[in-house]
Amino acid sequence: MKILHTSDWHLGVSADQSPRHDEHDRFLDWLIELIIERDVDVLLHGGDTFHYVQPSARCLSQYYNFLSRCARETKLRKIVVTGGNHDSASRLDAPSPILDSLGVHVVGTMSGNKDTWHRTICPITTPDGHVECVAVAVPYIHESKLGVISTGRTPRQIRDAVVEKFSELYLELAEMARKLYPGVPIVATGHLTCYPSGVGHVEGDFATPLHMYNLGSLPPEVFSLGYNYVGLGHIHRMFDIPGPNAWYPGSPVPTDIIEARTQRYVLMVDVDPERPELQAAVEKVEVPEWRSVFELEGGLDEIVTGLGALEWNAELPAYVYVDLQVDQPLHAGMDALNEALDTFSAIQRPRIIGYKETLTSHHDAINQSDLARVRLAELTPSQVFERLYKVRHEADPTPDIMAAFESLLSHDNVTP
Numbered sequence: 001m002k003i004l005h006t007s008d009w010h011l012g013v014s015a016d017q018s019p020r021h022d023e024h025d026r027f028l029d030w031l032i033e034l035i036i037e038r039d040v041d042v043l044l045h046g047g048d049t050f051h052y053v054q055p056s057a058r059c060l061s062q063y064y065n066f067l068s069r070c071a072r073e074t075k076l077r078k079i080v081v082t083g084g085n086h087d088s089a090s091r092l093d094a095p096s097p098i099l100d101s102l103g104v105h106v107v108g109t110m111s112g113n114k115d116t117w118h119r120t121i122c123p124i125t126t127p128d129g130h131v132e133c134v135a136v137a138v139p140y141i142h143e144s145k146l147g148v149i150s151t152g153r154t155p156r157q158i159r160d161a162v163v164e165k166f167s168e169l170y171l172e173l174a175e176m177a178r179k180l181y182p183g184v185p186i187v188a189t190g191h192l193t194c195y196p197s198g199v200g201h202v203e204g205d206f207a208t209p210l211h212m213y214n215l216g217s218l219p220p221e222v223f224s225l226g227y228n229y230v231g232l233g234h235i236h237r238m239f240d241i242p243g244p245n246a247w248y249p250g251s252p253v254p255t256d257i258i259e260a261r262t263q264r265y266v267l268m269v270d271v272d273p274e275r276p277e278l279q280a281a282v283e284k285v286e287v288p289e290w291r292s293v294f295e296l297e298g299g300l301d302e303i304v305t306g307l308g309a310l311e312w313n314a315e316l317p318a319y320v321y322v323d324l325q326v327d328q329p330l331h332a333g334m335d336a337l338n339e340a341l342d343t344f345s346a347i348q349r350p351r352i353i354g355y356k357e358t359l360t361s362h363h364d365a366i367n368q369s370d371l372a373r374v375r376l377a378e379l380t381p382s383q384v385f386e387r388l389y390k391v392r393h394e395a396d397p398t399p400d401i402m403a404a405f406e407s408l409l410s411h412d413n414v415t416p
């Protein structure tokens with residue numbers, strides 16, 4: 001049985017005031033083609049369908065058109081949609097009586113009241129009504145709804161309580177699913193932050209998550225090992241969490257420049273109804289790029305030449321971020337750059353959506369061009385502090401000041 005796992009579409013998002021609607025249209029068309037081509041049985045969506053709690057008419061129409069096309073053009077047995085922290089849970093839930101009839105199971109929100117938890121259990125049946133798999137549709141849920149009290153508690157106590165409550169939630173839901181539909185594979189969703197305990201199985205640079213790990217993400221142990229697969233949403237980069245076989249597909253259409261730097265994915269998940277004891281096999285499917293995003297850095301002449309030489313294969317006109325290195329502020333910089341784009345036809349003309357000027361001749365205390373090239377995620381908190389100190393005071397922080405900052409860091413004063 002094939003389950004296609006996606007999350008974090010963020011319909012309606014704009015990258016630097018530049019809409020992504022055209023890419024989302026193409027993504028949803030592509031998704032339908034993929035579902036048909038690969039004979040997908042279930043679409044499992046891990047939250048953040050919309051970017052804003054009050055989606056525009058255009059976004060709503062993208063969503064409903066997609067669901068209706070799925071019902072008419074594909075052989076999907078079920079679409080499972082869960083709410084993310086960006087979605088309005090009640091807005092997502094409101095049309096569920098109609099969506100039910102299209103085979104769309106929506107769970108926008110859930111409460112700590114266990115009597116209502118049956119709403120999350122969604123059996124996947126064959127045309128003759130035989131249950132082959134169960135999807136446990138867990139939306140974004142704030143820990144306070146699970147009974148975590150933060151008033152008067154230390155960060156450590158809060159974190160322990162959060163871990164305990166989420167572990168209970170996933171354990172009880174697995175048991176509930178197993179009791180209702182014994183002997184079939186169970187998959188679950190979740191819209192939360194979880195990182196693997198090691199880095200061995202994770203693809204690519206993992207600096208960002210490891211920094212954040214300390215800031216209150218959940219450990220892999222929260223997921224009951226009773227699930228064959230856990231389809232997560234919230235983190236916008238694809239990676240897996242070995243052990244519980246939990247995966248993030250990441251956002252399929254980049255929502256900012258950082259995401260535009262890496263390949264985007266959806267995940268094809270294979271569960272065997274005859275072998276419920278096996279973990280699901282997962283295949284990464286690359287999402288095509290419909291719009292290239294370029295980053296140009298250098299002097300005015302260099303950038304003008306770079307703009308004229310831009311080439312791409314993607315269908316839509318490129319977006320460009322420019323970091324202009326100047327001796328002094330260049331007020332007419334944008335005019336010269338826009339002129340350089342006149343060589344493109346109106347339809348293909350790239351659009352500069354990010355423009356900044358970096359002064360190269362001042363501020364000897366800090367090399368600003370170096371600073372611009374370093375991603376915040378690649379710096380430790382102490383390095384950020386040190387750099388800011390240099391900018392503010394035009395001198396290195398003394399060992400005493402660094403020691404004071406380090407001592408602040410070592411206090412466990414961050415909340416999950």
Ligand SMILES: [Mn+2]
Pocket residue numbers: 008010048084086234235236
């Ligand atoms: Mn998101």
